Amino acid sequence: MRHLTRVFDLSSEEIKVLLERALRLKENFKFGRPRRTLVGKVLALLFEKPSTRTRV
Structure with a gap:
């Protein structure tokens, strides 16, 4: 797995x-x-900078 x-x-072919x-x-x-x-897997998204369009 990569x-x-x-x-x-990525190469242009891989992007295509x-x-x-x-x-x-x-x-x-x-x-x-x-x-x-x-199904049965965990997915995570990591953002380095805070969102400028949402508020807490």
Whole structure:
């Protein structure tokens, strides 16, 4: 497994494949065929800077 930390680490071909896969996933979800790719997995998002559009 390869971790994606920077888009600059990808080749143009890898970016193209990633975007095509995202479009297929979006279309499948739109027509009621969601993938269960993340079932049983943990996903985290880390933001380095605070949001300028939300308040606590």
